[in-house]
Amino acid sequence: MHAIIRLRPLPARNALFGVGVGVAYMAASGESIDAPYGGLIDLARDIDTGRTDAYGTADRIRSWRVLITRATAGGRCVVPRRRGHPRLSALAAHIAYLCNGPRSGVTG
Incomplete structure:
Protein backbone atom coordinates (compact mmCIF):
# COMPACT_ATOMS: atom_id res chain seq x y z
CA MET A 1 0.00 0.00 0.00
CA ILE A 68 -10.21 -14.73 9.89
CA THR A 69 -9.70 -18.37 10.77
CA ARG A 70 -10.52 -21.70 9.18
CA ALA A 71 -12.54 -24.07 11.30
CA THR A 72 -10.96 -27.47 11.79
CA ALA A 73 -14.10 -29.32 10.73
CA GLY A 74 -14.45 -29.21 6.99
CA GLY A 75 -11.97 -26.38 6.42
CA ARG A 76 -14.72 -23.79 6.41
CA CYS A 77 -13.92 -20.15 6.97
CA VAL A 78 -15.08 -18.85 10.36
CA VAL A 79 -15.23 -15.09 10.63
CA PRO A 80 -15.67 -13.59 14.10
CA ARG A 81 -18.32 -10.92 14.37
CA ARG A 82 -18.61 -8.07 16.82
CA ARG A 83 -22.10 -7.68 18.15
CA GLY A 84 -23.67 -4.31 17.51
CA HIS A 85 -21.24 -3.45 14.72
CA PRO A 86 -23.28 -3.65 11.49
CA ARG A 87 -20.50 -2.65 9.10
CA LEU A 88 -18.17 -5.34 10.39
CA SER A 89 -21.00 -7.88 10.47
CA ALA A 90 -21.74 -7.21 6.80
CA LEU A 91 -18.03 -7.46 5.98
CA ALA A 92 -17.74 -10.72 7.93
CA ALA A 93 -20.73 -12.18 6.11
CA HIS A 94 -19.24 -11.18 2.76
CA ILE A 95 -15.86 -12.71 3.58
CA ALA A 96 -17.51 -15.93 4.80
CA TYR A 97 -19.51 -16.04 1.56
CA LEU A 98 -16.33 -15.64 -0.50
CA CYS A 99 -14.57 -18.37 1.49
CA ASN A 100 -17.36 -20.90 1.76
CA GLY A 101 -20.10 -20.10 -0.73
CA PRO A 102 -23.70 -19.06 -0.18
CA ARG A 103 -24.46 -21.36 2.78
CA SER A 104 -21.75 -20.04 5.05
CA GLY A 105 -22.30 -18.80 8.54
CA VAL A 106 -20.71 -16.14 10.64
CA THR A 107 -19.83 -16.91 14.23
CA GLY A 108 -20.32 -14.51 17.05
Whole structure:
Protein backbone atom coordinates (compact mmCIF):
# COMPACT_ATOMS: atom_id res chain seq x y z
CA MET A 1 0.00 0.00 0.00
CA HIS A 2 2.73 2.42 1.00
CA ALA A 3 4.82 1.73 -2.11
CA ILE A 4 1.90 2.12 -4.50
CA ILE A 5 0.81 5.42 -3.03
CA ARG A 6 4.33 6.88 -2.79
CA LEU A 7 5.73 5.63 -6.12
CA ARG A 8 2.55 6.38 -8.14
CA PRO A 9 2.88 3.65 -10.79
CA LEU A 10 -0.54 4.44 -12.28
CA PRO A 11 -1.56 7.59 -14.16
CA ALA A 12 -4.35 8.26 -11.60
CA ARG A 13 -6.13 6.84 -8.52
CA ASN A 14 -2.98 5.41 -6.91
CA ALA A 15 -4.35 5.92 -3.39
CA LEU A 16 -7.53 3.97 -4.21
CA PHE A 17 -5.55 1.17 -5.82
CA GLY A 18 -3.09 1.13 -2.91
CA VAL A 19 -5.89 0.79 -0.36
CA GLY A 20 -7.47 -2.00 -2.40
CA VAL A 21 -4.17 -3.87 -2.60
CA GLY A 22 -3.63 -3.44 1.15
CA VAL A 23 -7.07 -4.83 1.99
CA ALA A 24 -6.67 -7.70 -0.51
CA TYR A 25 -3.23 -8.54 0.91
CA MET A 26 -4.64 -8.72 4.44
CA ALA A 27 -7.49 -10.98 3.25
CA ALA A 28 -5.04 -13.24 1.40
CA SER A 29 -3.02 -13.44 4.62
CA GLY A 30 -6.06 -14.70 6.51
CA GLU A 31 -6.90 -11.38 8.16
CA SER A 32 -9.20 -8.51 7.45
CA ILE A 33 -9.26 -4.94 8.67
CA ASP A 34 -11.93 -2.90 10.42
CA ALA A 35 -10.75 0.66 9.99
CA PRO A 36 -12.69 3.48 11.63
CA TYR A 37 -14.82 5.65 9.35
CA GLY A 38 -12.42 7.59 7.14
CA GLY A 39 -9.40 5.77 8.53
CA LEU A 40 -8.18 4.38 5.21
CA ILE A 41 -8.58 7.78 3.55
CA ASP A 42 -6.62 9.45 6.34
CA LEU A 43 -3.93 6.78 6.09
CA ALA A 44 -3.67 7.22 2.31
CA ARG A 45 -3.35 11.01 2.75
CA ASP A 46 -0.70 10.58 5.43
CA ILE A 47 1.27 8.26 3.14
CA ASP A 48 0.92 10.61 0.17
CA THR A 49 2.11 13.66 2.12
CA GLY A 50 4.96 11.78 3.79
CA ARG A 51 3.55 12.07 7.33
CA THR A 52 3.87 8.31 7.80
CA ASP A 53 6.38 5.79 6.54
CA ALA A 54 6.03 2.07 5.78
CA TYR A 55 6.44 1.17 9.46
CA GLY A 56 3.79 3.65 10.55
CA THR A 57 1.47 2.33 7.85
CA ALA A 58 1.98 -1.24 9.03
CA ASP A 59 1.38 -0.25 12.67
CA ARG A 60 -1.88 1.50 11.82
CA ILE A 61 -3.14 -1.41 9.67
CA ARG A 62 -2.09 -3.88 12.37
CA SER A 63 -4.21 -2.00 14.92
CA TRP A 64 -7.29 -2.43 12.67
CA ARG A 65 -6.95 -6.13 11.89
CA VAL A 66 -9.64 -8.73 12.42
CA LEU A 67 -8.59 -12.37 12.41
CA ILE A 68 -10.21 -14.73 9.89
CA THR A 69 -9.70 -18.37 10.77
CA ARG A 70 -10.52 -21.70 9.18
CA ALA A 71 -12.54 -24.07 11.30
CA THR A 72 -10.96 -27.47 11.79
CA ALA A 73 -14.10 -29.32 10.73
CA GLY A 74 -14.45 -29.21 6.99
CA GLY A 75 -11.97 -26.38 6.42
CA ARG A 76 -14.72 -23.79 6.41
CA CYS A 77 -13.92 -20.15 6.97
CA VAL A 78 -15.08 -18.85 10.36
CA VAL A 79 -15.23 -15.09 10.63
CA PRO A 80 -15.67 -13.59 14.10
CA ARG A 81 -18.32 -10.92 14.37
CA ARG A 82 -18.61 -8.07 16.82
CA ARG A 83 -22.10 -7.68 18.15
CA GLY A 84 -23.67 -4.31 17.51
CA HIS A 85 -21.24 -3.45 14.72
CA PRO A 86 -23.28 -3.65 11.49
CA ARG A 87 -20.50 -2.65 9.10
CA LEU A 88 -18.17 -5.34 10.39
CA SER A 89 -21.00 -7.88 10.47
CA ALA A 90 -21.74 -7.21 6.80
CA LEU A 91 -18.03 -7.46 5.98
CA ALA A 92 -17.74 -10.72 7.93
CA ALA A 93 -20.73 -12.18 6.11
CA HIS A 94 -19.24 -11.18 2.76
CA ILE A 95 -15.86 -12.71 3.58
CA ALA A 96 -17.51 -15.93 4.80
CA TYR A 97 -19.51 -16.04 1.56
CA LEU A 98 -16.33 -15.64 -0.50
CA CYS A 99 -14.57 -18.37 1.49
CA ASN A 100 -17.36 -20.90 1.76
CA GLY A 101 -20.10 -20.10 -0.73
CA PRO A 102 -23.70 -19.06 -0.18
CA ARG A 103 -24.46 -21.36 2.78
CA SER A 104 -21.75 -20.04 5.05
CA GLY A 105 -22.30 -18.80 8.54
CA VAL A 106 -20.71 -16.14 10.64
CA THR A 107 -19.83 -16.91 14.23
CA GLY A 108 -20.32 -14.51 17.05
